[in-house]
Amino acid sequence: MNPTPPRLATPGDLDALASLFDQYRQFYGRPADPALARDFVALRLELRDSRLFVVDGAQGLAGFAQAYPSLSSLAAGPIWILNDIFVAPTERGRHVGTRLLQGVEVAARSAGVLQLRVETAPDNVGAQRLYQSQGFRREMGFLQFVLKL
Numbered sequence: 001m002n003p004t005p006p007r008l009a010t011p012g013d014l015d016a017l018a019s020l021f022d023q024y025r026q027f028y029g030r031p032a033d034p035a036l037a038r039d040f041v042a043l044r045l046e047l048r049d050s051r052l053f054v055v056d057g058a059q060g061l062a063g064f065a066q067a068y069p070s071l072s073s074l075a076a077g078p079i080w081i082l083n084d085i086f087v088a089p090t091e092r093g094r095h096v097g098t099r100l101l102q103g104v105e106v107a108a109r110s111a112g113v114l115q116l117r118v119e120t121a122p123d124n125v126g127a128q129r130l131y132q133s134q135g136f137r138r139e140m141g142f143l144q145f146v147l148k149l
Helices: 009-029 034-047 096-109 125-133
Strands: 051-057 062-073 077-087 115-118
Touching: 009 034, 009 051, 009 062, 009 077, 034 051, 051 096, 062 096, 077 096, 096 115, 096 125
Parallel strands: 077 115
Antiparallel strands: 051 062, 062 077
């Protein structure tokens, strides 16, 4: 059986996608909050302000990736910020992350996007290896600063 390729999420994916999104947030140290996760994902699907890609697994959604369209002054064109990527623990080791990244890349190229940008925690070496295996290179020229409002 061939693995299923990524597809864009639909409103019918909301509950399963919200569950994965809540797990993703917990992975990064946030408390479980299923209602917040559902509301956030529902709004993204309604406003279509991000591109939510999913991969179907045998027991539901195997993983998701979320990219936000943006612009780069230096690239002088459109970019996507790949803000979130998560694979269900039961689906790890089945190349779901690779398929998600490849699906995002194909969609971005088709949309005329000039760059995909991604960030991850310094200790998430598994994600770093995945990104590098798909051609992402570590950017060393800029420091990131955050002002929490």
